[in-house]
Amino acid sequence: MLTRRIIPCLDVKDGRVVKGVNFAALRDAGDPLEQARAYGAAGADEVCFLDISASLEARGTLVQLVERVARELAIPFAVGGGVRSAAEAEALLRAGADKVSMNTAALSDPSLITAVAQMAGSQSAMVAIDAKARGPGWEVRSHGGTRSTGRDLIDWLREAVDRGAGEILLTSIDHDGTRRGFALEMLRVATAAVPVPVIASGGAGEAEHFAEAFAAGAAAALAASVFHFGSLSIGEVKEQCAARGFPMRWPA
Numbered sequence: 001m002l003t004r005r006i007i008p009c010l011d012v013k014d015g016r017v018v019k020g021v022n023f024a025a026l027r028d029a030g031d032p033l034e035q036a037r038a039y040g041a042a043g044a045d046e047v048c049f050l051d052i053s054a055s056l057e058a059r060g061t062l063v064q065l066v067e068r069v070a071r072e073l074a075i076p077f078a079v080g081g082g083v084r085s086a087a088e089a090e091a092l093l094r095a096g097a098d099k100v101s102m103n104t105a106a107l108s109d110p111s112l113i114t115a116v117a118q119m120a121g122s123q124s125a126m127v128a129i130d131a132k133a134r135g136p137g138w139e140v141r142s143h144g145g146t147r148s149t150g151r152d153l154i155d156w157l158r159e160a161v162d163r164g165a166g167e168i169l170l171t172s173i174d175h176d177g178t179r180r181g182f183a184l185e186m187l188r189v190a191t192a193a194v195p196v197p198v199i200a201s202g203g204a205g206e207a208e209h210f211a212e213a214f215a216a217g218a219a220a221a222l223a224a225s226v227f228h229f230g231s232l233s234i235g236e237v238k239e240q241c242a243a244r245g246f247p248m249r250w251p252a
Contacts, residue, residue: 003247005045005220006210006237007199008227010035012051012065012081017228032065035228037072042234043251047073048169048222050101050128051081063095070096078169080128086115093120101169103128104142107149107156110163117164122196127165129156131186132173138186145173153186154193161194168194169222172202177225179205182213191217207232207240214246 010017010032017032032049039047049069051062066079079092080101089100100120106112106127117125130145131138131153138153157168170190172183182200191198197219204210204223213221226232238248 002219003249004214004218004241005199005249006043006234006241007046007048007078007220007222008035008039008044008234009048009050009201009222009224010069011224012049012062032069033072036069039227039234040073040075043238043249044075044234045220045249046076046078046098048078048101049080049097051079063091066092066097067095078126080126080169083112083116085112086119089116089124090119093124099124099126099167101126101128103130104144106160107140107142107151110159113160113163113165117166122164122166125165126167126169127160128169128171129153129160130171130173133183133186137189141173145171145176154189157190157194161196165196167197167199167219169199169201175203176201178203179226179231181205181209182216182218182221184212184216187213187216187218191219205231207237210237211241211244211246214241215244 012032017035036047070077076098078099078101079097083089083100083102084105092100102112113125130141132141140149140151140153140156142149175183180203182203187200199220199222200213200218201222204226210221242248
């Protein structure tokens with residue numbers, strides 16, 4: 001059985017880590033450099049940095065801040081938010097990112113995924129998808145979850161992978177920040193639809209929720225507020241998941 005990953009997420013706005021509920025009501029959650037340093041020491045498997053206002057503000061990700069955060073980490077580091085070209089992706093990789101996450105721009109121009117995969121390899125081409133329940137399935141939304149796209153989640157998942165995405169970061173807008181658990185049915189359907197790793201995001205509130213996400217097929221589980229505000233530690237989440245039979249990486 002593959003080792004599962006626990007990933008804290010730094011949602012960054014105006015240079016600060018923030019967290020809200022259902023993508024709204026944001027509150028300050030600290031300094032990104034301090035958070036990155038603490039998570040690296042706590043045994044996180046990766047850190048994800050998302051510049052959540054970049055697409056709404058029609059600008060690129062904060063490359064200098066990414067470079068400073070990368071210097072604090074000795075674990076894989078994924079960065080996203082406002083990535084609109086292969087050149088911008090390359091700048092983030094040069095700044096220290098291991099993976100580049102694409103969302104809104106990839107929806108507008110799916111060839112971006114292929115360009116990044118060809119430039120850096122599929123392992124560095126991550127597609128982030130924000131999805132909201134609609135009828136019997138889920139609709140993909142763009143611009144930080146604020147705009148409807150009319151696109152079906154499963155259709156977009158398959159296209160993203162066909163175009164070169166090596167990993168999917170799948171966030172449930174309905175579950176985001178609620179702490180009632182990940183969107184398990186969405187995870188089961190999504191992970192069955194594509195052959196690449198899917199990261200579960202949105203809704204973690206208890207250590208057991210991470211094990212549930214893995215049981216639903218997720219290769220990794222991402223959370224923010226439960227780690228930022230001290231409700232859970234990386235260690236206790238890993239202990240719970242290991243007790244459920246999911247292999248974990250442990251700090252040296």
